[in-house]
Structures are given as structure tokens and as C-alpha cells.
Amino acid sequence: MGTIIRAASATVPQAVRTSDIRLAAEAAQDCLDQAGLAPQAVGVLVNVGVYRENNALEPAMAALVQKEVGISLDYTVDRSPGLSFDLMNGACGVLNAVQVAQALLGSGSTERVLVTAADVHPGGNARLDPGYPYADLGAALLLERCADGGSGFGPVRAYSARGTSGTTGYVSLAGGTGEERGQITVHHEEGWAERLLDLAADSVDGYVREEGLALDRTLLVCNRPAPGFPEELAGRLGMAPAAVVAPEVADAGAGEPHTAAPVLSYLQAVRDGLPDGYDELLFVTAGAGPSVTCVRYRPQDR
Structure with missing residues (x-):
């Protein structure tokens, strides 16, 4: 089942x-x-x-x-x-x-x-x-x-690293202007993107070994927590850039997808059917914690 x-x-x-x-x-x-x-x-x-x-x-x-x-x-x-x-x-x-x-x-x-x-x-x-x-x-x-x-989906595995979260979102109550309900501050620590990239590469490598995946026949579906993240992850894993799919940014001024990112990446990956040469997808999400979650997915028609 x-x-x-x-x-x-x-x-x-x-x-x-x-x-x-x-x-x-x-x-x-x-x-x-x-x-x-x-x-x-x-x-x-x-x-x-x-x-x-x-x-x-x-x-x-x-x-x-x-x-x-x-x-x-x-x-x-x-x-x-x-x-x-x-x-x-x-x-x-x-x-x-x-x-x-x-x-x-x-x-x-x-x-x-x-x-x-x-x-x-x-x-x-x-x-x-x-x-x-x-x-x-x-x-x-x-x-x-x-x-x-x-x-369908394989086992979901979560990975984390020691240290501070890397990314925090909070409401500042200083000043008490009464406008706090419409404001938010998102803070990235210095070096957080590199730490997250290290964890993501190690996590994918571990998941691939644990699940016996053929990485050269797997399409990586990920989010974009930092500029250049998908491309750098592909390089760390020895994958072709085209084998890593991340949400496209249509409007640079609108910001990056956050929790919706895996769904957008999936839609982009299967828009015209899974490309020839690929048997399954590997979802990878990376974010605050720092934390990474991975899960394999095989469509029914493969």
C-alpha cells in the first residue's frame, strides 16, 4: 500500500x-x-x-x-x-x-x-x-x-545540525505603535546559507545510501532557501544542474516561495511528465533549524 x-x-x-x-x-x-x-x-x-x-x-x-x-x-x-x-x-x-x-x-x-x-x-x-x-x-x-x-512516497527522513537556528521570524513589540499585527521581521544569521547547504548535501547523500537510490536516475525536487542554493547543491552532489528542480521566480520583487515551495517544484518537474531517463523524484526541503527533510517519490506511471 x-x-x-x-x-x-x-x-x-x-x-x-x-x-x-x-x-x-x-x-x-x-x-x-x-x-x-x-x-x-x-x-x-x-x-x-x-x-x-x-x-x-x-x-x-x-x-x-x-x-x-x-x-x-x-x-x-x-x-x-x-x-x-x-x-x-x-x-x-x-x-x-x-x-x-x-x-x-x-x-x-x-x-x-x-x-x-x-x-x-x-x-x-x-x-x-x-x-x-x-x-x-x-x-x-x-x-x-x-x-x-x-x-508513491518512500520513508520521510529528517536531518538536523547542531548550533543556532540560522533563520528566525518574529514580531517586534518595541515602540508599541499598534501596527505590529501587520509587521514581521525575518532574520538570517551570517553564514546560515553555507551551513544549510552543507547539511542538505550530507542529508541527500545519506538518504540516497540508506534507500539505495540511483542518483543519476533521480530528479531532485527542492526549495530555494538562498540564492543559488539549487545550483550549488547540484554541484556538491555531482549532479547536472538540470537534474535539480526548484521553484521558478517569476517576479524578483515578490520574494521566494516558502512552505509552498515543494509543491511548486513538483508541479514544475512533472509539468510535461517525468523526463526520460528519470525513474523517480527525491523531495528535499531545507530551512530553519537548520533542518533538512528528504523523501523519495515514484509516480504511478514509472
Whole structure:
């Protein structure tokens, strides 16, 4: 029994001011439309977005996304319970959610898990804050059980390194202007990108050896936590630059994808089908901690 990606989607803001809930819900609804499924077909929704409009902390954003999509809102009508919860681990959140989904789907407690990832500047528009590094984006993955045990995700493995986090995001309360709910500060320590690159290269090397992957037949799907990261990672691993796929940046002023990055990279990698010569994908996400998460993925048609 495997866990496969039934549908994937990414969304961008359509207005001057946007919200993480709206972007996540739009991506989730698009996944359902692609699969031809009603919202009640989803048993569990996991939301992994970090940065939120107005720095909202509660209730769980997952519950609000669930409501927006219309997943099991009335048990007396739908006769199907719907569970939703937030899982926050920055850039690695989507792959952590895949691990949770594997456990839920493997137990037979649900047939489908919907993973949503959306980050929005607390002020509602990332372009108005030049110091904020992330783009306003939403994404979703619809995961489901597959009888073919050779297809789908392999084991998810997480790696970390000693030392300070490298990246921190916080709200500064100094001055007490009353505008803090619309502000955020993201700080990168000196040398953090090099530390993260070291950890990513070591992690991929370890995962490849543990899982017996043929790296020359594997397409690496990663995020872009720092400029040049995918290209430098390819060099460290002895891979051709074309074998490492990272989110394309259409607008340099909009910032980089954050929690949504793995979904965007996946969509880019399989846009025209997996290229000839590649049997599977290796998802790699790197972020604060410093931490790296890896998981292999074999599409059903390979």
C-alpha cells in the first residue's frame, strides 16, 4: 500500500491584499476539481503555512481552510467526520505532513489527506515590504492510498545540525505603535546559507545510501532557501544542474516561495511528465533549524 499524489495546485494573489486562508482554500479546491471529487471525499486536512495575515495565531488556520473549502461542515448531513489541524515546521512542513498522511492512510482511517501550504505577509502584501524574503503564495497536495506498493512516497527522513537556528521570524513589540499585527521581521544569521547547504548535501547523500537510490536516475525536487542554493547543491552532489528542480521566480520583487515551495517544484518537474531517463523524484526541503527533510517519490506511471 502506497501514498500517491492525486492532484497538486498552486495559487497566487488576485488582489492587492490577500489572506493565507483564501490562497490555501483556492489551491485545495483546485485539487478537488482536478480529481473530480467533492469536499466530503477528504478525511483529513493538514495546513502547514507559517506566515499569516495579521499574524493570526488562533484558531487553527486548518479549521478556517476546512470551512472555506466546505469539508464535512455538518456531520448530520455529510455523515463523514472531517479532521483538520495545523502542522508548523517552516520550509519542511509539507514533507512532515506527507509523513503524517502516510500513517493515516496506512492505518485505513481515511482514504484521502489534503495538505495545504500558504504564506502571506502579515500586512497582506509582501511586495510592500522589501525586507521580507517570502512570496505571498498558496499550494495544496491531495494525497490518497494506492494499492501499488511500488508507487508513491518512500520513508520521510529528517536531518538536523547542531548550533543556532540560522533563520528566525518574529514580531517586534518595541515602540508599541499598534501596527505590529501587520509587521514581521525575518532574520538570517551570517553564514546560515553555507551551513544549510552543507547539511542538505550530507542529508541527500545519506538518504540516497540508506534507500539505495540511483542518483543519476533521480530528479531532485527542492526549495530555494538562498540564492543559488539549487545550483550549488547540484554541484556538491555531482549532479547536472538540470537534474535539480526548484521553484521558478517569476517576479524578483515578490520574494521566494516558502512552505509552498515543494509543491511548486513538483508541479514544475512533472509539468510535461517525468523526463526520460528519470525513474523517480527525491523531495528535499531545507530551512530553519537548520533542518533538512528528504523523501523519495515514484509516480504511478514509472
